[in-house]
Amino acid sequence: MRQNQSSKNPVYVIGHKNPDTDSICSAIAYSYFKREYDGINAIPCKLGPINRETEFVLNYFNTEEPIYIENVYTQIKDIDYEKPLCANMAWPMLAAWQLIQDSGIRTICVVDDSDKFIGLATLGDLAKVYLSQMNNIEKYSIPLKNAVSVLSGEVINKGNDTLGGNIIVATMSLEEVVKRIKSGDTIIVGDRPHIQKAAIKNNVGTLIIVGGAKPDNETLNLAKEHQVNLISTPYDAFDAVKCISQSIPLSYIMKSADIVSFGEEEYIHEITNTMSKYKYRNFPILDKYGTVLGLISRRHILEYEAKNVILVDHNEFSQTVEGINEAAILEIIDHHRLGGIVTDKPILFKNQPVGCTSTIIYETYQNAKITPPPEIAGIMCAAILSDTLVFKSPTCTPRDKKAALNLAAIAEIDIEDFAGRMFKEGTELLDKSPEKIFFTDFKEFHVDEFKIGVGQINVMSDIGELKNEILSFMKDLKEKGGYDILLLMLTNIIKEGSEILWVSDYKNVIEKAFSIDINENIFYLPGIMSRKNQVIPPIVKAVKLLKK
Template sequence: MTTVYVSGHRNPDTDSICSAIAYAYLKRISEGINAIPVRLGPINRETKFVLDYFGVEEPIFIENVYTQVQDIKFDKPLVFKENTSMFEAWNAMMEKNIRTIAVVDNENKLIGIATVGDLAKAYLSSSHELSKYKIPIDNILATLKGEEILRYVDYLEGDILVAAMSKENVLKRIKKGDILIVGDRDDIQQAAIQQGIKALIITGNNGISEKILELAKQYKVTIIKVVPDTFDTVKLLNQSIPLSYVIKKEDLLTFRVSDYIDDVKEVMLKYRYRNFPVVDEEGKVVGLLARRHILDYERKNVIMVDHNEFSQAVEGIEQARILEIIDHHRIGTIETEQPILFRNHPVGSTATIINRLFEEKGLIPEPKIAGIMCAAILSDTLVFKSPTCTPEDVRAAKKLAEIANIDINEFGTEMFKAGTSLEGKTVEEIFYTDFKEFTINNYKIGIGQVNTLTDAGELKQQLISFMEKVKKDKDYDILLLMLTDIINEGSEILFVGNNKELLQRAFNVEIKNNSFYLPYVISRKKQVLPPLVKAINTH
């Protein structure tokens, strides 16, 4: 089943996280989609309080949605152990029409690969050099349809002789430790055993006399009886050679399932191999990747909630397949390759829109999902005090609160207490609590917002110093931080940049130093961004 990632924006707030969880839940129960909520950064204290309160797990963290090897369909590998015979591997490759195999150790970790060409080359070159190889007895039995008569060793190694001449000539050539291929010639068998051979391979499915058997036991000689005649036995014996002698082990080029396709393409252009092994994070082989696999592949599927601009989306969104956007912000500069479902309503919270989607489908969220949706609405509307709040938000929150069995005012107070404490936070954590970036007529603007019930005091100067560094490092034209008092309904604005006159015109205030206060201003979206846009457009 295709995975769909439901993602809120960067520097996630409560609405972003809770809406992602709720919408993924809705997609799963209504359409059977494998929808997974994800987050693009750490959750803040307020959101943690909400998730803990309702017993909901936080979404998994993802860094990006670039296509990875694990996202595409690659070939299932043909895998063998290193002692497997060339005979077995070759037949399997011919049957399945596969040109590359993977060879693994006992833990299924890759140790080498071999192609059809490697096996053919090894077969031709090994015909007269069998003494170089250590051949498992089991391979000989399987390749030559053999029967084990006596067994004193697990491997055969040494010179291999064929008794295709007179007894005298055969015995002249035999040395201690040799292996003899012979038919039903008892005289040669007996003399060879007495001269110290290590093993007898009896061809033509011929029987062994009791006399030879007893003598072989006395001298501890391994005896194998095989079906083919002597000629075919010699021809097939080198196909018993284990793959460990054939495979390429050094300088293997492999890809991990987590590798990105852009990196894979680069390697494939440099090295013109037909197939590349794919391994998991433990080094176990999971597939073979060829150029044809990356010509046309499925990109990651993403549903964006609580945002609709690339600058706020997960890294790699331009390479992903955007399926839907559910948002309540202004429409920014985003493009899609195909028509999509885009729900953009002028309400105070994305969770309010998702509640409407539940209603349209005739579904009721379970209590814990209703609870986090209600919390998202209360968070974004500041318990209905924000100018972004609409009657639709109030209706949705009250309905969801009833399902979750919570008191709106009591829960809201607890939530904001948990979320607004600045104690123990670094200036970076405070600044990025709820930060969004905007581009307006070539002005790069960053606006952070943090709700607090206490005065920031000495932290203000530290925050301004940090903002100066952020402005310089990331080349912002205007950088603002709203310190919002949700009880007294106002915001102190900290700012850095060379656009003081523009800010004075936008908010009709006189600015001294690096801060100014705006009474009754608690919404970035409705009360801070629009005046800025107007001032810039009329500059």
């Protein structure tokens, strides 16, 4: 059962901040499922660096890391902005006008010979110049090729590369014509050889002969001698005047000062504020080289679609990607407590009391009658083994164990051997700073105004003096981050218990939560291995009792 979805609209499958193995592997496995079953462009994402355990798992099964995503704010590149109309700065005004008429777009991006953006020209700009410059092109340097093209003319003699001066239509007497001519002017004349010769002798810059007439040999030789442009056009004098005005290059018409442009990576919510300060209709979008990518207007930012996301292994604002309020959440697949994310329409929300999100995802494969490839099966199995501590965690359910055994068979791995190697790699702390250790697998929770942070790492033995360094870091973090309670669980897989490092001004809350008396910032809880089931719930309960 496939549904078509444009690659222009990807769906980002995102795990939680400070990702653990389940968060990363669930994102990869569910993205694969959505691509294969629903035919959508699902992209697995991570919100931070992966830990050693997860790195081992991905390397073992030769699987690529998810892409790092900083936020899900909508960017310019995510929306269907206007494709650009581009014209070279030397183009005649007529060509730009025709381009606008054909496209219906009222703004042209003007570029140089290397296609780099240099300015904008609107329909209004073209009309203003055309109406005000019918007879005077003195301040312009019009390329000869522009004029010939617009005049549908033929160059009989080339004296120089440009036209200029006043435009004089030589319909009056010879004496009157001569009296009006200044050096460099452009003369439009019919088949009147005596005026043609007189104009050339008076150093006009360009002589345009209308009605398709051609100069005689004497006139041609004079033009060569005086280096005068000699052009023949089929148009009459009135149309020739219009054509000359329509030959003015865009470089004279465009706006180039104080133009506001944007890049594709910029965020819609930021450019909206900028756009509101200007009266421009369209704003150019440029790449880093100055090449025009398109045009964006206020209409586009009113009509844009938000980024599509699927959240796995979490459902709380504090744990998810920045900008989630602007995104369209399509699904949530999780096994934690409900954390208060609100959506503006119904979504698929799978929240089940199992030990691992990958268990839910594997069952989704089963329901769709899809067998995951060995590498996908392997990473899902690893996620279950990690989250359930090889079935020793109280969060582990028969569903988790059944899923792990089935996935291990597909991936052709021995669970005990693989888990031992995975946990050994994951518990190596020698080259890690206290900060990296603490944030290896960290989650933030809020109980009303209470801000709580709980980290967890697996250890195979006592980490010694490193605990004091971690506590020192936690004390600084508590003050800087405004936390009410900070905990780090040092979970010993072999002893099946956790040593707890804590900092808080609410010692009584922690004592109440675990029914113990605390004398130091470290205490041991035998049998406690699950943050989700054995640590967070009693702390939340104790905080609520405190408030009463």
